[in-house]
Structures are given as C-alpha cells and as structure tokens.
Amino acid sequence: MKIPSLSKFIALSALALLPLACKGPSLPSLVKDEPVCADVTLAGSALKGGLKYPVQLKLKDGDNLLATVMLYGVPKSSPHPTRFLLPDVDREITAEWGQCQNLRAPTLSDPRDRKASQDGGAYDCGEVTVYETGKHHLKEGDVTSHEVQMVLPPNVECTTGG
Numbered sequence: 001m002k003i004p005s006l007s008k009f010i011a012l013s014a015l016a017l018l019p020l021a022c023k024g025p026s027l028p029s030l031v032k033d034e035p036v037c038a039d040v041t042l043a044g045s046a047l048k049g050g051l052k053y054p055v056q057l058k059l060k061d062g063d064n065l066l067a068t069v070m071l072y073g074v075p076k077s078s079p080h081p082t083r084f085l086l087p088d089v090d091r092e093i094t095a096e097w098g099q100c101q102n103l104r105a106p107t108l109s110d111p112r113d114r115k116a117s118q119d120g121g122a123y124d125c126g127e128v129t130v131y132e133t134g135k136h137h138l139k140e141g142d143v144t145s146h147e148v149q150m151v152l153p154p155n156v157e158c159t160t161g162g
C-alpha cells in the first residue's frame with residue numbers, strides 16, 4: 001500500500017516536531033517569601049507551624065495545568081521554601097493564587113513531606129477562593145526565573161497552641 005504524498009509529508013512533519021513537545025527536563029522551582037509560622041507544642045508534642053487556611057497555587061500555560069502547589073506556611077524551625085517542578089521553557093505562564101476555605105488541623109509532621117501524605121491525615125482544601133491572578137515568565141535555562149514570588153492571602157493567620 002502506497003501512502004499519498006500529502007499524508008506522508010504530514011506524518012514526517014509530525015515526527016520532526018515531536019522533540020519540541022518534549023523539550024528538556026523540568027527544573028526545580030520554589031516559592032519565595034512564603035509566610036513563616038512558629039512551631040507549636042500541643043500535649044507535649046512538637047507540631048510544625050502552618051497557615052490555618054493554606055494557599056493553593058495553580059500554574060497554567062494557557063489551558064494546560066503545569067502544577068498545583070499547596071502552601072502551608074514555612075515552619076520556623078526549618079525555614080525551607082516549598083519546592084516543586086516546572087518545565088524548562090521560555091514562556092509566560094499564569095499564576096493563580098487561591099486560599100482554601102477549610103481550616104487546617106495541626107499535624108505531627110510537615111505536610112510538605114511525602115511520607116506525611118502516605119501516612120494518611122491528608123488535608124482537604126475544600127473550596128478555593130482565588131484572590132490573585134498574574135503572569136510569570138519562565139526563561140529556558142534560567143533557574144532564577146523558576147522562583148515564584150508569593151502573593152500573600154487575605155488571611156495569613158498561623159496555627160497556635162499552648
């Protein structure tokens with residue numbers, strides 16, 4: 001069976017463009033200036049501090065969702081920013097900041113820890129109220145462009161305990 005010239009051209013063109021769709025690996029990304037919350041001790045157990053109402057960050061490229069990142073606040077005892085992955089591309093993306101409506105109960109572990117989510121006790125954000133939408137420009141090969149500046153939510157109250 002012989003493939004017509006136009007069909008052959010389209011098939012070869014699609015194969016030639018395939019590497020562009022899978023451009024480079026993802027780069028480590030982080031959220032700058034996430035709120036810092038004090039560590040809390042309840043019933044003799046040290047709990048990690050955190051926002052009472054966490055923030056959900058959605059990063060989009062048009063209609064394509066690149067990442068959804070939950071921000072719980074940075075514990076004072078280990079003030080490391082929340083990290084995630086974004087593609088290594090040169091493009092303007094949309095950052096959508098929303099605050100969860102469900103109160104977050106304190107947990108014995110840092111919710112950014114993978115083991116914490118495997119042990120159960122996952123937080124259910126519930127409804128998200130978007131409070132800010134903006135643009136962010138990623139530059140291919142530039143790790144500093146993968147630092148997303150935190151936009152503070154309306155309620156930055158931290159969990160406390162006695």
